[in-house]
Amino acid sequence: MPDSSGIRYPASGIWHPGSNSRRYNSYSEYIRKLFGGRVQKVAVDAGFTCPNRDGTLGYDGCTYCDNKAFNPSYCNPTESLHEQIRKGIEFHSVRYRRANKFLVYFQPFSNTYAPLALLKEKYEEALSFPDVVGLVIGTRPDCVDDEKLRYLSDLSKSYYIQVEYGVETHNDVTLQRINRGHSSAIAIEAIRKTHDLGIKTGAHYILGLPGETVIEMMSMADIISALPLDTVKFHQLQIVKGTEMEKEFQKCPDAFHRFGMEDYIDFIVRFSERLNPRIVIERFTGEVPPRFIENHNWGLLRNDNVLLLIEKEFEMRDTWQGKYYS
Numbered sequence: 001m002p003d004s005s006g007i008r009y010p011a012s013g014i015w016h017p018g019s020n021s022r023r024y025n026s027y028s029e030y031i032r033k034l035f036g037g038r039v040q041k042v043a044v045d046a047g048f049t050c051p052n053r054d055g056t057l058g059y060d061g062c063t064y065c066d067n068k069a070f071n072p073s074y075c076n077p078t079e080s081l082h083e084q085i086r087k088g089i090e091f092h093s094v095r096y097r098r099a100n101k102f103l104v105y106f107q108p109f110s111n112t113y114a115p116l117a118l119l120k121e122k123y124e125e126a127l128s129f130p131d132v133v134g135l136v137i138g139t140r141p142d143c144v145d146d147e148k149l150r151y152l153s154d155l156s157k158s159y160y161i162q163v164e165y166g167v168e169t170h171n172d173v174t175l176q177r178i179n180r181g182h183s184s185a186i187a188i189e190a191i192r193k194t195h196d197l198g199i200k201t202g203a204h205y206i207l208g209l210p211g212e213t214v215i216e217m218m219s220m221a222d223i224i225s226a227l228p229l230d231t232v233k234f235h236q237l238q239i240v241k242g243t244e245m246e247k248e249f250q251k252c253p254d255a256f257h258r259f260g261m262e263d264y265i266d267f268i269v270r271f272s273e274r275l276n277p278r279i280v281i282e283r284f285t286g287e288v289p290p291r292f293i294e295n296h297n298w299g300l301l302r303n304d305n306v307l308l309l310i311e312k313e314f315e316m317r318d319t320w321q322g323k324y325y326s
């Protein structure tokens with residue numbers, strides 16, 4: 001029910017430390033509270049690669065991977081990092097007039113997979129922009145070490161520094177099947193070390209990976225809840241054209257639980273009910289441009305439209321993140 005300030009709290013009074021008007025611990029509110037206003041992410045491609053692509057672990061990559069499908073159009077690796085950031089800031093300043101602070105998001109591939117000296121050069125170049133207040137660094141859990149984490153820990157005393165790990169699932173059989181090249185234990189160790197050094201720690205998960213049942217996916221809410229994560233991103237599996245996963249799907253569609261949109265909304269609301277309310281949810285769904293997706297079965301709804309439907313479902317069920325978390 002609304003309190004005197006108009007903020008709506010769940011009837012039971014159970015809520016999360018970042019109480020706000022939403023029924024889940026939302027990233028936009030979290031960032032707004034932290035910085036006192038809107039902060040926009042500027043995605044960049046800093047030219048890193050990944051051990052699952054350069055031959056260290058393999059050349060084929062994860063079976064679902066096509067980085068082109070996930071890269072914003074203004075993020076062009078043939079341009080210098082400086083130019084990408086400059087253009088990204090310009091783009092967002094026009095699009096969102098209230099945006100005057102930015103986080104540089106090192107997004108494609110594994111952005112800690114390079115010698116520390118090169119990482120320092122790239123990160124510090126990004127931080128040299130006066131309106132850049134921090135970094136979000138997407139990477140694999142097997143691409144960090146103590147030296148890199150200590151450096152990021154030092155940086156985080158002056159800036160917002162978040163490491164976002166591609167964990168995808170905690171099921172080792174699935175991790176092998178999708179050719180990730182690391183185990184769940186490695187992901188958990190990286191998450192714990194990063195958190196212990198005072199660095200904001202995020203993780204990315206895919207729901208609907210081959211071989212996983214709805215019950216198995218649901219049980220991951222309890223594993224995630226026990227981890228010292230600050231933020232999480234979830235997305236439904238989207239099978240990108242031309243990937244190994246597309247071939248697997250063509251051969252063996254029954255191995256995949258393909259969520260229809262209503263089915264997914266029901267799942268993600270129930271999943272959130274089990275999720276630790278302390279963890280900030282950055283995203284419930286993913287969005288790949290339709291030209292990349294095989295068998296696009298959600299129509300052309302954008303992430304924001306689906307988010308509204310998810311929020312409506314929370315309201316309709318009078319439920320919230322963490323309602324059944326124990």
Ligand code: SF4
Pocket residue numbers: 050051052053060061062065066067108109110140166180
């Ligand atoms: S780790 Fe990331 S960049 Fe590397 S192959 Fe897998 S999904 Fe692609």
